Amino acid sequence: MSLQVMTYVFVGLSFGLYIGIAVWSRSKSTSDFYIAGSHVHPIANGAATAADWMSAASFLSMAGIIAFEGADGARYLMGWTGGYVLLALLLAPYLRKFAKFTVPDFVGDRYYSQTARLVAVVCVIFISFTYVAGQMRGVGIVFSRFLEVEIETGVLVGMAIVFFYAVLGGMKGITYTQVAQYCVLIFAYLVPAIFISIQLTGNPFPMLGLGSTMSDGSGIYLLDRLDGLTTELGMAAFTAGNKSTIDMFFITAALMAGTAGLPHVIVRFFTVPKVRDARISAGYALVFIALLYTTAPAVAAFARINIINSVNEMVYADAPDWFGKWERSGLIAWLDKNADGKVQYRGGNALNPVKPVYAEGVGSSGERSLENQPTNNGNELYIDRDIIVLAHPEIAMLPNWVIALVAAGGLAAALSTAAGLLLVISTAVSHDLMKKTFMPDISERQELLFARLSAAAAVTVAGFFGIYPIGLVAEVVAFAFGLAAASFFPVILLGIFSRRMNKEAAITGMLVGLVFTFSYIVFFKFISPELNNAEHWLLGISPEGIGTLGMLMNFAISAIVCRFTPAPPPDVQKMVENIRIPRQQASI
Amino acid sequence: MPDLDENNSNNYWKANIRLMLMLLSVWFFVSFVCGILIVDYLNQIQFFGYKLGFWFSQQGSIYFFILLIFVYVWRMNSLDRKFGLEEDD
Numbered sequence: 001m002s003l004q005v006m007t008y009v010f011v012g013l014s015f016g017l018y019i020g021i022a023v024w025s026r027s028k029s030t031s032d033f034y035i036a037g038s039h040v041h042p043i044a045n046g047a048a049t050a051a052d053w054m055s056a057a058s059f060l061s062m063a064g065i066i067a068f069e070g071a072d073g074a075r076y077l078m079g080w081t082g083g084y085v086l087l088a089l090l091l092a093p094y095l096r097k098f099a100k101f102t103v104p105d106f107v108g109d110r111y112y113s114q115t116a117r118l119v120a121v122v123c124v125i126f127i128s129f130t131y132v133a134g135q136m137r138g139v140g141i142v143f144s145r146f147l148e149v150e151i152e153t154g155v156l157v158g159m160a161i162v163f164f165y166a167v168l169g170g171m172k173g174i175t176y177t178q179v180a181q182y183c184v185l186i187f188a189y190l191v192p193a194i195f196i197s198i199q200l201t202g203n204p205f206p207m208l209g210l211g212s213t214m215s216d217g218s219g220i221y222l223l224d225r226l227d228g229l230t231t232e233l234g235m236a237a238f239t240a241g242n243k244s245t246i247d248m249f250f251i252t253a254a255l256m257a258g259t260a261g262l263p264h265v266i267v268r269f270f271t272v273p274k275v276r277d278a279r280i281s282a283g284y285a286l287v288f289i290a291l292l293y294t295t296a297p298a299v300a301a302f303a304r305i306n307i308i309n310s311v312n313e314m315v316y317a318d319a320p321d322w323f324g325k326w327e328r329s330g331l332i333a334w335l336d337k338n339a340d341g342k343v344q345y346r347g348g349n350a351l352n353p354v355k356p357v358y359a360e361g362v363g364s365s366g367e368r369s370l371e372n373q374p375t376n377n378g379n380e381l382y383i384d385r386d387i388i389v390l391a392h393p394e395i396a397m398l399p400n401w402v403i404a405l406v407a408a409g410g411l412a413a414a415l416s417t418a419a420g421l422l423l424v425i426s427t428a429v430s431h432d433l434m435k436k437t438f439m440p441d442i443s444e445r446q447e448l449l450f451a452r453l454s455a456a457a458a459v460t461v462a463g464f465f466g467i468y469p470i471g472l473v474a475e476v477v478a479f480a481f482g483l484a485a486a487s488f489f490p491v492i493l494l495g496i497f498s499r500r501m502n503k504e505a506a507i508t509g510m511l512v513g514l515v516f517t518f519s520y521i522v523f524f525k526f527i528s529p530e531l532n533n534a535e536h537w538l539l540g541i542s543p544e545g546i547g548t549l550g551m552l553m554n555f556a557i558s559a560i561v562c563r564f565t566p567a568p569p570p571d572v573q574k575m576v577e578n579i580r581i582p583r584q585q586a587s588i
Numbered sequence: 589m590p591d592l593d594e595n596n597s598n599n600y601w602k603a604n605i606r607l608m609l610m611l612l613s614v615w616f617f618v619s620f621v622c623g624i625l626i627v628d629y630l631n632q633i634q635f636f637g638y639k640l641g642f643w644f645s646q647q648g649s650i651y652f653f654i655l656l657i658f659v660y661v662w663r664m665n666s667l668d669r670k671f672g673l674e675e676d677d
Binding site: 081239282293577 | 597612615636639643645650651654656658660664668672673
C-alpha cells in the first residue's frame with residue numbers, strides 16, 4: 001500500500017472510532033455536558049487529561065525545539081510537567097470538593113462578586129481562543145502534508161469531527177474520545193521513537209537509549225557523540241544552554257503556574273467522583289504525560305544525529321525523497337554558497353532573512369532558487385524545526401505504516417486539545433454568562449441548548465482562525481500561559497489557602513497581574529519587536545517568562561489590599577473551611 | 589461538640605500544610621535548583637550516559653514529579669483516615 005493510502009486508512013479508522021464513542025456517550029443533562037456527571041474513573045480521567053493537555057505543540061513542535069535548542073528545551077519539559085505537582089497538591093482536590101461546573105464559578109462564589117466572575121470569564125475565553133487557534137492550524141498542516149489536500153479542507157474536516165462530538169457529547173463525549181485519542185497519540189509517538197532508539201543504541205526504551213552508548217561499535221555515549229558532532233560543525237554543544245539562568249527560571253515558573261491555572265485542565269478534575277479520585281487522577285495524568293515528555297528529548301537527540309549524518313556533505317543530486325518533499329513544502333531550503341553541489345550543514349543561520357523566500361526556477365543542482373542573501377558563515381541549510389517529528393521517521397527510513405501512524409497521532413493530539421478548549425469556552429458562555437449572570441431564569445433544557453449553540457459557534461470561530469491564521473499563533477501562545485499564571489493561579493490558590501482573602505484583593509490582584517503581563521507581551525511582541533532582546537527586557541526576563549513576575553505582583557498586591565479591606569462574610573469563610581476537608585459535612 | 593471538631597479540622601489542615609511544604613521543597617530542588625540554578629556545576633558530574641545537570645533538567649525532574657504526587661496521595665489518604673475526615677463510600 002502506498003503511504004498516502006495507508007495514511008487515509010489510519011486517519012479514517014481513528015476518526016471512525018471518535019465518532020462511534022461520541023454517539024455512544026451523548027450528554028443528557030447540563031451536568032453531563034459540563035462535567036460528565038462526575039462519574040469518570042480516575043484512570044480514564046488521567047488519560048483524558050493527558051490528551052487534553054498534550055496539544056499539537058507537544059506532539060509536533062516540542063521535540064523539534066529541543067532538537068535545535070538542546071539543553072534550553074528543558075524549560076518546556078520541566079514547565080509542562082512540574083505544573084501537575086502544583087495542580088495535585090494545591091488546587092485539584094479542593095476544587096473537586098467545591099463541586100461546581102467551571103473556574104469562573106469558583107472565582108465568583110469564593111469572592112462573592114459578579115465582577116470577579118466576569119473578569120474570570122473574559123480571561124477564560126481569551127486564553128482558550130488563543131490556544132485553540134493553533135490547534136486547528138495544526139490539524140490543517142497535518143492534513144495538507146500527508147493527505148495532500150488544501151489546508152482549508154483539512155481545517156474543515158477537523159471542524160466537522162470536533163463539532164460532532166463536542167456539540168453532541170459535551171464533556172462526557174469529549175472525555176471518552178480523549179481517552180481513545182491518548183492511546184492513538186502515545187502509540188504514534190512511541191513506535192517510531194522505539195524503532196529509532198533500537199537503530200541508534202540497541203536499547204528499546206528511548207528514554208534510556210538517550211543515555212546509552214552508540215550501537216555502531218564505537219562505545220561512545222550518544223550524548224557525547226552529539227556534543228562532538230555539533231561543536232565540530234561550529235554549532236552550540238547539544239547539552240549546553242544559551243539562555244540566561246534568570247530567564248530559564250522565570251519561563252519555567254510561568255509555564256508551571258500557567259499549566260496549573262489553565263481552565264481546560266482544571267475543569268477535568270471536576271469530572272471525577274471524589275476528592276481522593278482528584279488527587280490520584282493528577283498522578284495518573286502525569287504518568288501518561290511523562291511517557292511522551294521523557295521520550296521527547298530522546299527523539300530530539302536522535303533526530304539531530306540522524307539529520308547531521310544524513311545531510312551534511314550530501315551531494316544534492318542524490319538527496320533522499322523526504323528532502324525534496326519538505327523543500328517543496330517550503331520547510332527546507334538550501335543555498336549552495338561554495339557551488340560544490342554538496343550540502344554543508346554548519347552553525348549559524350544560512351540565510352538572510354532567516355526564513356527562506358523562494359524565487360522562480362531552480363539552481364544549478366536542481367534546488368529551489370532563493371531570493372535570500374547568503375550569510376557570511378559556512379552553513380548552507382535551513383530546516384524548519386516543526387518538521388522534526390513528522391519527517392524523522394522518513395529520515396530514519398522506517399516503514400510506511402509508522403509514518404502514517406504519526407499523522408493519525410498528530411491529529412489526535414490537536415483534536416483532543418481543541419475539543420477540551422472549545423468545551424471550556426462554551427461552558428463559560430452558557431453557564432457563567434447566561435445562567436449565572438444575564439438570564440438566571442432559563443431552564444436546564446434551555447441552558448443545555450445554549451451550551452450546544454455556543455460550542456457550535458466556538459468551533460466555527462476556531463476554524464476561521466485556522467484557515468486565516470492571525471500569523472502570530474506562536475507569539476500568542478506566550479499569552480495563554482503568562483495570563484493564566486498571572487491571573488487564575490494566584491487567585492485560586494489564595495482562595496483556598498487564605499481564609500482572609502477577600503474580593504477587593506482578588507479583583508485588584510487579578511487586574512494588576514493581567515494588565516502588567518498583557519502590556520509587557522504586547523509591547524515586545526507587537527509594538528516594538530525590534531527591542532525584543534535581553535538588553536531591553538526588565539531584569540533580563542523575556543515575554544515568555546514575564547507571567548511569573550505578573551504572578552508575584554498579583555500575590556503582593558493581594559496581600560496589601562487584603563490588609564486594608566474588610567474580611568469576607570462568614571458564609572464564605574465557612575465555605576473555605578469546608579473545601580479544605582474531604583468529608584461531606586452535615587449542613588452547619 | 590463543635591470546638592473539638594474545629595480543633596480536629598485545624599490539626600488536619602496543619603498536617604496537610606506541613607506535608608505540602610515538604611513535598612514542594614523537593615519539587616523546587618529537583619527542578620529549579622538542580623535543573624536550572626546549579627545545572628552547570630552538576631554537568632561536571634557524569635551520571636551513566638548523561639551529564640547530571642542535563643539529566644535532572646530533561647529526565648530526572650519529571651520522574652521526581654511523578655513520585656511526589658504519589659507520595660502526596662498516599663500520605664493524604666492516611667491523614668484523612670487518621671483525623672476521621674475521609675469521604676464516605
